[in-house]
Amino acid sequence: MIVLENVNVDYRGYSLLKPPYRVLTGINAVLRPGDHVAILGGAGSGKTTLLRLLCGLKRPSSGRIIRESSASFPVGFGGAGGKMTVAQYIHFVAVCYAVDPKRLRDFAVEFAGIEKALDRRNAHLEADLKARLNVVLGYALPFDFYLFDNKVTASDKSFQRKCLALLEMRKRTSGIILATREPRLASRFCRSGGVLHNGRLTLFNHVEDAITFYNSVSPTEPRTSEDAYYRAI
Amino acid sequence: MLTLLSKEFSSCAMSLSTFTDPRAHERNAYVRGFRNWSAALRALILREIWRHGRTKWTMFTFALQFLEPVGVIAAFGFIVYVLLRVPPYGPSTILFHATGIVPYYYFIRVSGRTRSFEVDRANRLPCSDSLDDFLILCFMDFIVMSVGTVILFWGLSIFVSPLAIPIDPWACVTSVVLVSILACGINLVNAAIIHLTKAWVTILIVLFRGLMLISGVIFVVDFMPPNIRFWLNLNPLSHAIMWFRMGIYPHYPVHTLDKAYLVWFALGSLVVGLAVERATRNFEDGQ
Structure with missing residues (x-):
């Protein structure tokens, strides 16, 4: 409540x-x-x-x-730290909310199709990929x-x-x-x-x-x- | 709706349903809150490590941060050796300057992160507060400086003078901890002032560099004339440097050292800093 x-x-x-x-x-x-x-x-x-x-x-x-x-957080909220890579950001969010980082990453990759972007920095992501990442992380966490x-x-x-x-x-x-x-x-x-x-x-x-x-x-x-x-x- | 989904998505949905919050069943609100907070702090430490570079270069980029004070120590040592030939105190010029530069750089590093702190306010997740960001930034700077200091004095003890091994390590540790607390408080006040005027960043750089000249980094405060000594002793950093040197040199002159002054100044600045942060928290624009 x-x-x-x-x-x-x-x-x-x-x-x-x-x-x-x-x-x-x-x-x-x-x-x-x-x-x-x-x-x-x-x-x-x-x-x-x-x-x-x-x-x-x-x-x-x-x-x-x-x-x-x-x-x-508002689903799609773009709180991704610019200097972190996508994989690091997913790990960061997982530790913050006490879920298994590997499973969260697997889920995000499978759902949003971001496997090729995992090693790229958030600041360099295209707007579409960034939006996908932010939305999928919002939905994935309990x-x-x-x-x-x-x-x-x-x-x-x-x-x-x-x-x-x-x-x-x-x-x-x-x-x-x-x-x-x-x-x-x-x-x-x-x-x-x-x-x-x-x-x-x-x-x-x-x-x-x-x-x-x-x-x-x-x-x-x-x-x-x-x-x-x-x-x- | 689920019937419309492809087979691939069904497996995604299955795995989604297995994500559960292990802290959700904790009934005690304080325990749950503390667990949430500690998880957020752990994540912020990770983020702070990653921010300095990609994983395999992380340690190297951390080491780079300590090269500036090492360079300053070498420069001062060289200049004093060329001009005076006699160290201001003790057998080694390098060691004397190292014992002044190290507490000074603790202060500079821990209090100089206001800009990062400001930037991070916009990017944080709700699980952490902006004050958590600030604490972690200060903590990480303290850790980096401490690791660098241990390596530096270990190296000095081998290559420069065996005196570099502290005779009273607790005096050195207390000194740098108090300097860091002092720097935290001043950092919070600076962050509030930067909210009001960005020009404060430029002024800070000048003030911090000037601080080196009035903190007893390159001279012994007790050897100064009484009227100058009085003004130098108003600076808490000069007390910290005296305290630090007391742990290195067995007979360092510390007649004007006032430990209580430094302790109360450090704690007072932290309280004032936290109060200022609380008072100016709503000075955010937009979001």
Whole structure:
């Protein structure tokens, strides 16, 4: 279970003189294991910040987060250290999350087809290979909650199909939290939902109610290229 | 959905289901937290080793880091030998400068990683905190310096002077540990200032180089006139160097050495550094 109690997040710039900018205000939520929650919100509404709070990449400025369940880093998160090779990065992630490095590497190679890139440095990888690596590591590790920031797959059609199958597998045993601005994606993968608007989170038991509320407060259409992506998957 | 999958993917999915978190069943939250933390630290140590180069060159690139202080010791030894012919203290010019340069470089190395620390903030995984990154960077620098120091003094004892084997090893160890703690605190403060202005990096380089001249690296503090000695003793690094030399030379003059001053200065700087890090943690831009 992950509990957020009156969480506020402020961003400060480099200047001490300017007042901090409040991104999230008074967030209260209880996420139980097995919950499939979509967080809907427009660009700049604080979705990514909320995901970073949930997985522990960021601390709240005030308020409390009780994390009794494990949460993944956002699937596809590009945290790969530039100077490490792909094999070293996989080993690093495996040690971090206490899984067998060899098996994780075998899985990543078999699933994402990155065997030829194992000895290459992350900084020199093509964007497509890097995206595959980040996505496959996100899905492979065992978590109670899987977090997604606007996308659940990457790369080409066949890889996307495999990712979606993995997502379905993970959904059976774990919760998912999907932050998106695309209602179609939310209704496809989630049962309940929440809307981030003006820094406040409003939660709904049914994702349809969240979508209705989201459409009423944020009527802007998604960009064409993203719309094409969502249609494709 | 699974029925759509190829045979190849089915084997992938089978192997995926066998990945389990061995720490998930640990009921005590503190034990689980500590295990997570120690795993993250282990991984960060590995990453730090790999960052210096590909595996077979790792030890060589680590050794390269120690060549700078060795070069400085040789340069000082040569200059003093040519100009003065008499070492400032003891029988060997090289050994005297080595006993000053080593604690000084502990300080420089451990406190000089603020830039790496800043860069790594953006690339870390949620299992580790930016403070963990910082601790590991300092720890690895301490280890590299310690291995290099042992090899250096072992070599000096064979080729330069048998005095290089410490008569009081604990004095030397305490000195470099306190210098490293002092450097950790100053490193954290520097990281916070670099958040505000990148120009601080350039200023730091000048300040650190100037520090060598006022820390008693190339002279004996107790042999200075009283008014200069007073100002030199305000610098905690000069106390550390005196303490280190006390472990090497049997009768090194340490009348102005104030051990308590160094201990409190080191611990105080660490507390202030941690407080500053906590206060400026939200000074991140963007993500």
